[in-house]
Amino acid sequence: MTAFTHVPRRSLHRRLALVGAVAAGGLLLAGCGGNDDMKGMGHASAKESAPSGATAGSAADTFNDADVRFAQLMIPHHEQALAMAALADDRASDARITRLAGQIEKAQDPEIATLKSWLKGWGKPERPSSGGMDGMEGMEHGSGGKGDMGGMMSKEDMRKLEAAKGPAFDRAFASMMIDHHQGAIAMAKDEKRNGRNAKAKKLADDVVKSQSTEVATLRTLLDRL
Template sequence: MTAFTRALRGKSTRRIAAASIVATGALLLTACGGDGDDMSGMSHGSGSSSAAATTGAGDKAGDFNDADVTFAQMMIPHHEQAVEMAKLAGGHASDAQIKDLAGKIEQAQDPEIKTMKSWLTSWGKPTVGMGGMGSMPGMDHGSMNGMMSDTDMKELQAMKGTEFDKMFAEMMIDHHNGAIAMAKDEQKNGENADAKKMAGDIVKGQSAEVKQLQGILGQL
């Protein structure tokens, strides 16, 4: 074999080896790229599932806690007494503003009573519990969250005309302030979205009615 022939064979061998290295490298890069895409896809998929699970958690309309239950159980008898007082205005009040406001109180609070009872039923809780003011029959609840005592209610029933108007306004102011305090507690500590919304409506609506009653008292 001549020196020239040996040189040609050497170059061919090196070219084949180089080509093999390049091909092997390309295969490795392709494999790595595929693995990277798969891992990336898996990672994104897991993240999305976790985010969805986290978003869904605690965002159920039926979620509630002890504060929600206490709010409903206490506000039901509180509203019921306000409605009872409001109904007296028709035959006892003489002031047109008192009669008008009493009608609005009845229209607003009666449906809320039904709504709160439906919440408690759906939560599997009694409409009156340990926190409810009606849990102890015969107990005088005067001054508890603005609730009137049995004596107070009997006195109001005995009043007519301007005397009734004044007593009604004074009692309802105290009653509303009690409800507002309870509602603010629910806003702070409650969990159920519907209950907290109602609490906000009570704070807003009854605060406005307190101002109106104070104005009426100043005119009587």
């Protein structure tokens, strides 16, 4: 006959409570481990789903070589337009030329700052690796080739414009600025076709629209000067 050891009821309750607590703790730890695994899976899937070519954590920040070239070449192109416009203050005789020069300054100066900020954010220099303006002298007046700085005035062109005054300046300014704007429009259209950055493409679209309007105005003025 088997002998049974008498276990006090209070002690039995304690043991059952302890076993229950251990089991609950194990389930809690298992649950935490599962959450960590799920978090890890979430991070992995987020990385896998990130768009290829993203450069700064957002699709809006993506860019390609066409965007960089557009910004690098449009900066000196705009800078020359500002230099031409600045000459109108004490040389132009037609108030319409003076107003248009002021309009060019008001539009293009902020655009230069914007283009420089983009290049800085992209980690790119403000000038192409071939050099600054001196390294771009071949991209001068009337070149107009795809993607280059078409419409840039040569040093001789700028000297002639500086030397002109009155009606002679008005005619020279209008003629040169038409060519200069057409070069910028060609560059902007190239960016619209080949660029990737949404903000750069939007600025390019603005350049096409605003400078096409100014070209029409300049042609009208040139016929009347």
